[in-house]
Amino acid sequence: MAKSAKYLKTSFLGGVGEIGKNMTVIECGEDMIVVDMGASFPKEDSPGMDAIIPDITYLKQNLKRLRGVVLTHGHEDHIGAIPYYADVLKGVPIYGTSLTIGLLRRKLEKNAKKCNLVTVAAGDTVTLGGIKVEFIKVCHSMAGACALAVYTQGGTVFVTGDFKIDNTPIDGKKTNIQRIAEIGAKGVALMLGESTNVERKGSSTSEMVVGQNLEGIFAANKKKRLIVACFASSNYRVQQVLTLAHKYGRKVVLAGKSMKGMVDVASACGELNVPKGVIVESIGKLKPGETLILATGSQGEPLSALNKLSKGEFNKINVGSDDVVVLSSSPIPGNEKAVYDVINALFKKGAEVIYDSMNDIHVSGHAYEEELKLMLSLVHPEYFMPVHGEYRHQHKHSAIARALGIPSKNIVIPAIGESYSVTSKGFRKHSKVHAGNIYVDGVILEDGEAVVSDRRSLAEYGMILLLAAVDISRGALAGEVDVVARGFSLTDDVERSIKNAVADAVYSSDFDKADIDEYAKCMKRAVRKLFMRDRQFPIIIPVVVED
Numbered sequence: 195m196a197k198s199a200k201y202l203k204t205s206f207l208g209g210v211g212e213i214g215k216n217m218t219v220i221e222c223g224e225d226m227i228v229v230d231m232g233a234s235f236p237k238e239d240s241p242g243m244d245a246i247i248p249d250i251t252y253l254k255q256n257l258k259r260l261r262g263v264v265l266t267h268g269h270e271d272h273i274g275a276i277p278y279y280a281d282v283l284k285g286v287p288i289y290g291t292s293l294t295i296g297l298l299r300r301k302l303e304k305n306a307k308k309c310n311l312v313t314v315a316a317g318d319t320v321t322l323g324g325i326k327v328e329f330i331k332v333c334h335s336m337a338g339a340c341a342l343a344v345y346t347q348g349g350t351v352f353v354t355g356d357f358k359i360d361n362t363p364i365d366g367k368k369t370n371i372q373r374i375a376e377i378g379a380k381g382v383a384l385m386l387g388e389s390t391n392v393e394r395k396g397s398s399t400s401e402m403v404v405g406q407n408l409e410g411i412f413a414a415n416k417k418k419r420l421i422v423a424c425f426a427s428s429n430y431r432v433q434q435v436l437t438l439a440h441k442y443g444r445k446v447v448l449a450g451k452s453m454k455g456m457v458d459v460a461s462a463c464g465e466l467n468v469p470k471g472v473i474v475e476s477i478g479k480l481k482p483g484e485t486l487i488l489a490t491g492s493q494g495e496p497l498s499a500l501n502k503l504s505k506g507e508f509n510k511i512n513v514g515s516d517d518v519v520v521l522s523s524s525p526i527p528g529n530e531k532a533v534y535d536v537i538n539a540l541f542k543k544g545a546e547v548i549y550d551s552m553n554d555i556h557v558s559g560h561a562y563e564e565e566l567k568l569m570l571s572l573v574h575p576e577y578f579m580p581v582h583g584e585y586r587h588q589h590k591h592s593a594i595a596r597a598l599g600i601p602s603k604n605i606v607i608p609a610i611g612e613s614y615s616v617t618s619k620g621f622r623k624h625s626k627v628h629a630g631n632i633y634v635d636g637v638i639l640e641d642g643e644a645v646v647s648d649r650r651s652l653a654e655y656g657m658i659l660l661l662a663a664v665d666i667s668r669g670a671l672a673g674e675v676d677v678v679a680r681g682f683s684l685t686d687d688v689e690r691s692i693k694n695a696v697a698d699a700v701y702s703s704d705f706d707k708a709d710i711d712e713y714a715k716c717m718k719r720a721v722r723k724l725f726m727r728d729r730q731f732p733i734i735i736p737v738v739v740e741d
C-alpha cells in the first residue's frame with residue numbers, strides 16, 4: 195500500500211499487556227497523533243527505580259508527522275511520561291481538559307514553558323492536521339476524564355479512556371452516553387476499550403455511596419480525630435471529605451505534598467469546592483473531634499504522610515487511641531504488604547483503622563463487566579481491541595466483545611510494539627515498531643535493563659568483590675586474591691574454592707598477560723562458572739591493580 199494512502203494505523207507503545215504507561219499512536223496518511231503518555235510505578239522486579247516510561251523512538255523517527263498529543267485524563271499512567279520527554283515534544287500541542295493540563299503543568303514545573311499545553315473542554319473537537327479529535331465526558335475516579343473519538347479519512351477510532359458509568363456522580367456530570375451512542379450510530383471502525391475491571395461482575399458502585407458511608411464514620415466518631423487517606427488524584431473523594439468536615443465542624447490539615455498540590459490545582463480549575471476556612475495549616479490547639487488529617491499514602495508508600503504518621507514522624511503528631519484512621523482506597527495488587535504494614539503499625543499505636551472493602555469506603559473508577567458491555571453496545575465498532583489491562587483482562591474483554599456479536603476475526607489483543615491497520619479488507623498486522631521500557635532513576639537511564647537486572651541479582655544473590663594485584667612482568671597474580679561478599683555470608687570453604695578457582699584460571703588460561711583488564715575478565719569468568727553450578731548469580735566485581 196502506498197505511504198500516502200489514507201488508511202488507519204494504530205501502534206501501541208505501552209498500556210497493553212500491562213496496567214500502566216498508556217501510550218497509543220494513531221496515524222492516517224501523513225498525520226500522526228498520540229493518545230496519552232503515561233508512566234508506570236516500578237514493582238519489585240525493578241527495585242529502586244522512580245518510574246518506567248515508554249520508549250518513544252518511534253515518535254522521534256516520525257516527529258515531523260506528529261500533529262499533537264491528546265490526553266484522556268490526568269492520572270500518572272496517562273500523563274506521567276511527558277515531563278521526561280518535554281524536550282522531544284517542544285512545540286507539539288498537548289491537549290487535555292483543565293484538570294489534566296493543570297496537573298501536567300505542575301508536574302512539568304519550569305519545563306512547562308517549553309510545552310505547548312492547550313486546555314479543552316468535554317464536547318470540544320480539535321483539528322490535528324487531517325485528523326479531528328472529539329473529547330467526550332466520561333466518569334472516572336477523577337474529574338476531567340474523557341473518551342476520545344478520533345476521526346480520520348480511514349475511519350473513526352473510539353478510545354474509551356478510563357471510565358465508569360456513574361448515574362449519581364457527585365458533581366452531577368455523567369458519562370455522556372447519548373453522544374457516545376450518536377458516534378456509534380455514525381459508524382466506528384475501531385474501538386480501544388479499557389479492560390481494568392473486566393473480571394468484576396455487575397456494575398461499579400457510585401462515588402456517592404462512599405460519601406454516605408464516610409458520613410456514618412463522621413457521625414459515629416464525633417470526639418475522635420479522623421485521619422483519612424486516599425489518592426491525592428481522587429478529587430471526588432477529597433471533595434466529599436472536605437464537605438463532610440465542614441458539615442461536622444472539623445478543620446482539615448492536608449498531609450503530603452501531592453495532596454496539597456492536587457487541592458491547589460483542582461480548586462483553581464473549578465473541579466474542587468473548598469468550603470471557606472475548612473483547611474488549616476496545622477492542628478494547633480484544636481481538640482481531636484475538631485480535626486481531620488487528609489493524607490496521601492493509602493498504598494503504604496514508604497515516604498508518604500500516612501506512613502510517617504504511623505511511625506510518629508509527621509509534624510510531631512502522635513497517633514493513638516483518640517484516632518480513627520480511614521483508608522479510603524483498596525491496595526493496588528503488589529502493594530498489599532506495604533499497606534498492611536502501615537495498618538499494623540497504626541493498630542499497634544492504639545488507633546482504630548477502617549480499611550476494607552466491607553465498609554464501602556472506596557469504589558473503583560473503572561467500569562465493571564456490565565458497563566463494558568453497555569459501552570461496546572453503544573459504540574458497536576467494526577473492529578475491537580481491548581487495552582489498559584494485563585493479558586488476562588484483554589482476553590476476557592475479547593470474549594465479552596464476541597458474545598456481543600463482534601466476529602472473532604475482528605478482534606485483536608494488541609501487545610507493546612505491535613502495529614495494526616484497519617482497511618476494508620480487515621485487520622492487517624504490520625512489522626513491529628520500536629518500543630519497550632525506559633527506566634528512570636532520577637534521570638533516564640541509557641542502559642536501564644542492565645541496571646535493573648543487576649539490582650535483581652544483587653537483591654537475590656548478593657555481590658562478590660575480587661581484589662587482586664598482578665605482577666605484569668611475570669604474568670601472574672602477585673598473591674592470593676581477596677574475596678569480599680555482600681548480601682550473603684561466605685563460608686571458609688566457598689572462599690577457599692573462589693581463591694583456588696581464580697588462581698587456577700589465571701595460571702592456566704591463555705590471554706594477554708600484559709593487559710590488566712584481561713585478568714579481571716578471566717577472574718570474573720572463573721567465579722561465575724563456580725556459582726553457576728549451584729544456579730546462583732551474584733554480581734561479581736573484579737578489581738585488579740598492578741603490583
Ligand SMILES: [Zn+2]
Nearest residue numbers: 267269334356
Ligand atoms: Zn485513570
Ligand SMILES: [Zn+2]
Nearest residue numbers: 269271272356
Ligand atoms: Zn489508567
